Amino acid sequence: MxxxxxxxxxxxxxxxxxxxxxxxxxxxxxxxxxxxxxxxxxxxxxxxxxxxxxxxxxxxxxxxxxxxxxxxxxxxxxxxxxxxxxxxxxxxxxxxxxxxxxxxxxxxxxxxxxxxxxxxxxxxxxxxxxxxxxxxxxxxxxxxxxxxxxxxxxxxxxxxxxxxxxxxxxxxxxxxxxxxxxxxxxxxxxxxxxxxxxxxxxxxxxxxLDALGEFIFTRTHAATLQRIRALPQGTWANTLATDGYDAPVTLAAQVQISGDQVNVDFAGSDPASRYGINVPIIYTKAYACYALKCVIAPDIPNNWASLALFTISSPENILNAPRPAPVAVRHVIGHMVPDLVLGALAKALPGQVLAEGAAALWNIHMSVRPVAGQTGRRAEILMFNSGGMGARPGLDGLSATAFPSGVMTMPIEATEHTGPIVVWRKELRPDSGGDGQYRGGLGQVIEIEPAPGHEFDFSAMFDRVNHPAAGRDGGGAGAAGVVALDDGTLLKPKGWQHVPAGRRLILHLPGGGGYGAPSARDAEARAEDARQGYVTGKQP
Known part of the structure; x- marks a missing residue:
């Protein structure tokens, strides 16, 4: 043929x-x-x-x-x-x-x-x-x-x-x-x-599958290589501060574009933590490569050949944690890796990279049980929640969207079905997107109560509480997250904590950063923000 x-x-x-x-x-x-x-x-x-x-x-x-x-x-x-x-x-x-x-x-x-x-x-x-x-x-x-x-x-x-x-x-x-x-x-x-x-x-x-595999790999490799060769050559660095567990954690990345390869090195990141926020290098590689592909080759299929042109290196640190470091919530720091890498790429490719977003999912694991002396149901409930994405060059950020993880929203009905809790509120959080020529995506407000006669312990796995998402090219920062009970008691962004019977846990999820100078935002876009209730002028 x-x-x-x-x-x-x-x-x-x-x-x-x-x-x-x-x-x-x-x-x-x-x-x-x-x-x-x-x-x-x-x-x-x-x-x-x-x-x-x-x-x-x-x-x-x-x-x-x-x-x-x-x-x-x-x-x-x-x-x-x-x-x-x-x-x-x-x-x-x-x-x-x-x-x-x-x-x-x-x-x-x-x-x-x-x-x-x-x-x-x-x-x-x-x-x-x-x-x-x-x-x-x-x-x-x-x-x-x-x-x-x-x-x-x-x-x-x-x-x-x-x-x-x-x-x-x-x-x-x-x-x-x-x-x-x-x-x-x-x-x-x-x-x-x-x-x-x-x-x-x-x-x-x-x-x-040999012939088909060769066809897939040769074409994917050639297409990715063409994109890499069109990039500026050089080295660009970025740092990003995160909440950590009980003290801030600094992440560092250096992106080197040289010849036919792109390497990301995470030297300079803080040492491994005593707590389970550490990231094995296999997970760090996964999200670093994802960030590179989002900018360099988003439309090229993801397979062995396209990934092979991206290399990742790191000494032992929080992004290359050695065994037996605790790693249970490695996603909280790991989901920050794309923003870290994209921040370096933004220096190499100005005007082409979105602002920082909420990044880490606001996962909550609830261990629900009857109050002492009451009969009821025990259950383990896991709920995924998303803050706002950063604004993009030319577009507002997406609200309540799981970037970079890409998971879907979990319907309230499905979550309540798994155990005795009531989700009273799950709605967009006004004024949480960073201001700019393009507005950052909004976070959410979520309100959860144990069902009558029950209480729960919950594992907080949250970030961007003390270090909100930064804007890009003059855009404003997104709103920081807040974890609290309905009586105003502030809770920690990480660790197991208690919600007693009759109290409600209220989560204010962080928003994404804005892109470009706020003074350049279109007047009609601002009017539409007000009409939709995205921006009210009040404190988020």
Whole structure:
């Protein structure tokens, strides 16, 4: 066949491969037990070649899962060994340094065989509601306190589930049915991907994915390389202050664009913390590469070849925390990495990079129980919430939007269904977006009360309380976050705390920074802000 005909055929097969991983991800969404997966899409799914190189990823998924998974599969291959892989196998881990950065994320990898030949791997990741230990919070002093650790091992061999592993999990978590159910959902997700891939290969007459993989990688590599070569050459640095746990933490990055590669180095960042806000380098890499792709190659598919041109380095510090550092809420600092890297890129590419935003999700984990002497229901409830994005060159920031994580909003009804709480209010927070030619996105106000006869402890995993999102090119800062009870008592932005019966927890989520001088904002845009109630002129 002609080269043009071959290319068209390969492109059709590439599209088919993407549809396979999309169905893989949808299987997990439809069968998951945890609301963080089912409602928020806190997951990833992808297909890999026999060498463990990511061919395609599902659109549904977070950069922290997708890009760590791209590296994790190589660890699975190295530890399981090709001679110990069989049709019907599924492998599992929640190792923070070989998976996705903390114990609450479960990564599963399954080999895909066509007859006796290994043709690829499917991998998926999801956040589960509990892994035992201290629970989902920053209070632990080592990873050993944070929950059950599952080294890379077999969840199933030749189709038979490891019953002893399931029993161990059930004995170590507070919500065994939800957690074990999610394990089976993850395994089913990979199984669906495998069956669809084999059906596709048999239909088309493929005996391997080698030719398709070469087509995907060569084109992606060439397209990404072209973008990098068009960039200015040099080195640009940036620092960013975050709230930390009990003291501010400074993050530092240096972006070097040289020849055919872009490297980000995190030397100069503060040392690892005593608390669980540390970030394993695999997670730091994931979000640093995401920031680079957002600016340099946002429209180029995310796979092994496009990621290979971005390199990440760091000495041991809070962004390259060594084992056994506590890492349970590594996302709070990890979600700041894109703003940190984008701040350096803004110096290389002025006028092309958005302002800082809320960045870190305002996750809240509630452990609800009946008040002493009362009957009621116990429950572990995880809720994802988003502040405002930074304003963009030419556009206002998006409100209540999860950037950079990309997870979806969790409906109040679904959250209340999981346990005895009442969410009285969840609305946009007026005046929280930074002023500028383009306004920063708004945060939210969320009000939560234990149901009658109940109380709850909650794990605060919040930032931008003491260090709000900065504006860009003259734009104003977004509003800082606030954590308080309804009687005005201020609470800490991190750590386990108590909400007694009859009291309400009120969260004021931070807004995004503005872009450009406020004096340049269009008069009609200001009038529309007032009409919509986005800006009232009062203190946020």
């Amino acid at each position: 002609s080269d043009q005909t071959r290319d068209i055929r390969m492109q059709v097969m590439w599209n088919r491969l993407i549809s396979v991983v999309e169905e893989q991800a949808l299987t997990l969404l439809r069968t998951a037990f945890s609301t963080s997966v089912r409602e928020a899409g806190d997951l990833s799914a992808g297909v890999f070649d026999p060498q463990g190189r990511m061919l395609a990823q599902a659109v549904t998924g977070t950069p922290g899962h997708v890009n760590t998974m791209a590296e994790a599969v190589l660890h699975f291959i190295a530890e399981i060994g090709r001679d110990n892989m069989f049709a019907g196998d599924t492998y599992v881990t929640n190792d923070p340094w070989k998976g996705t950065g903390h114990l609450h994320d479960i990564t599963m990898v399954s080999p895909s065989f066509l007859g006796d030949d290994l043709v690829g791997f499917f991998a998926c990741t999801a956040h589960v509601v509990d892994v035992g230990g201290r629970g989902f919070g920053a209070d632990a002093k080592s990873v050993y306190e944070e929950g059950i650790q599952i080294p890379i091992m077999k969840f199933a061999e030749r189709g038979t589930v490891n019953a002893d592993l399931v029993r161990m999990i059930r004995a170590n978590v507070r919500e065994p049915n939800q957690v074990v159910g999610d394990f089976y959902s993850l395994a089913a997700c990979n199984d669906v991907g495998h069956r669809r891939l084999i059906a596709m290969m048999q239909e088309i007459g493929l005996t391997s």
